[in-house]
Amino acid sequence: xxxxxxxxxxxxxxxxxMAVTYTAKAIVTLTSTSGFSCQLTLRQSxxxxxxxxxxxxxxGRKIALYAVNGTTPLQIAKAADLSDVKLGLMxxxxxxxxxxxxxxxxxxxxxxxxxxxxxxxxxxAVYNFTATADQTDEARFAIKKTPLPTAxxxxxxxxxxTVNGHAGESLVIASKxxxxxxxxxxxxxxxxxxLSAYNGRYIVTLNSxxxxxxxxxxVTEVVVVP
Numbered sequence: 001x002x003x004x005x006x007x008x009x010x011x012x013x014x015x016x017x018m019a020v021t022y023t024a025k026a027i028v029t030l031t032s033t034s035g036f037s038c039q040l041t042l043r044q045s046x047x048x049x050x051x052x053x054x055x056x057x058x059x060g061r062k063i064a065l066y067a068v069n070g071t072t073p074l075q076i077a078k079a080a081d082l083s084d085v086k087l088g089l090m091x092x093x094x095x096x097x098x099x100x101x102x103x104x105x106x107x108x109x110x111x112x113x114x115x116x117x118x119x120x121x122x123x124x125a126v127y128n129f130t131a132t133a134d135q136t137d138e139a140r141f142a143i144k145k146t147p148l149p150t151a152x153x154x155x156x157x158x159x160x161x162t163v164n165g166h167a168g169e170s171l172v173i174a175s176k177x178x179x180x181x182x183x184x185x186x187x188x189x190x191x192x193x194x195l196s197a198y199n200g201r202y203i204v205t206l207n208s209x210x211x212x213x214x215x216x217x218x219v220t221e222v223v224v225v226p
Contacts, residue, residue, distance in 0.1 A: 024082060024106040026121045030065035033095045038064045040087075041076040042109065042121075042143065051079040064090035065099075068138050082109060087141035094133040101125040110144045118148035154206065156213045161204065163191045169207040176201045 024044035031037040038061070043053075056066045056075035067077035068086040077085060091097070099111065104123040111119040111127075119127045131137075155162045163171065167189045173182035181202070182193055195202070196217045204211045 024109055025103065026101055026105075026109065027103040028065065028111070028121065029100045029102070030063060030089075031098050031100070032063050032092060033097075034062070034093045036062040036092060038066075039075070040065045040067065042067070042082060043076065043078045044080065044082045044106070044109075045078065046080055048078045048080050051077060051085060053077045058090070061090065062092040063097075064088065065141075067143070082143050083145040085143040086138055087111070087143060088136065088138040089131065089141055090136045091131045091133060094131070096128055096130055099125075099127040099129070107145070110147050112142045112144050112148055114140050116148075118144070120147065154204075154211065159194060159196045159215055159217060161193045161195060161213070163187060163206065165189070166191075166206060170205075171207075172205040174203050174205070176203060 024042065026042045028040045028042065029037060030040070038056075051067065051069050051074070053067065053069070053074040054076040056064060056073040058064065058073065064073065066073035066075060066088045068074075068088050069077070073088055079085070099119065101121050102123065104121060109121045111121065113119065113129060117129075119125065153163065153165050161173070166187050168186050171182070171184045171187055171191065172180060173193065173195075174180045175198075181195075181198065184191065195213075195215045198215045199217060201212065201214050204213055
């Protein structure tokens with residue numbers, strides 16, 4: 001009889017272990033150069049339904065990185081689907097902050113930093129960013145299942161010219177007759193110029209490479225990606 005009971009208990013334990021199927025798990029640690037830190041644990045499993053977990057105490061806390069669940073900040077976030085979870089950030093100083101990732105299991109998740117960057121939550125990953133002092137921001141960061149789409153380096157859409165990834169290079173926009181309307185000696189990381197006030201064919205010279213665009217305020221969705 002004792003053997004049968006032990007056998008049944010063993011089977012029950014096995015079934016219980018099999019029921020807990022983690023598809024993603026990671027610990028994300030935020031630290032600031034001022035010396036404070038905070039950990040966020042992400043657990044994705046088919047055993048969880050809507051986003052839930054353990055609340056993060058904000059009493060006496062200087063910095064924080066947490067999952068947003070309504071008005072509740074979660075230090076341990078659990079859900080069946082972590083494909084779109086808002087993160088909250090609390091800062092103590094205008095300084096550099098570092099995100100480190102550990103204890104990764106299962107599929108890769110990503111932290112989106114607005115529309116400018118996405119960080120893969122892979123084992124040992126380290127990411128740096130800057131933030132201003134004494135802010136609680138629940139709009140900047142989010143957890144996603146896919147990386148942020150890479151912006152095209154050169155795009156002309158709706159009469160808006162956008163250039164990404166050419167910091168320090170030169171750019172000239174001139175009409176086909178040679179009249180300059182823009183001359184930038186050193187581009188920022190992301191540059192944009194609305195040309196709706198103009199009309200006709202223009203030449204964009206980016207670091208000595210020329211691109212032809214047709215500006216027409218009445219036409220939208222004209223896309224040029226060399």
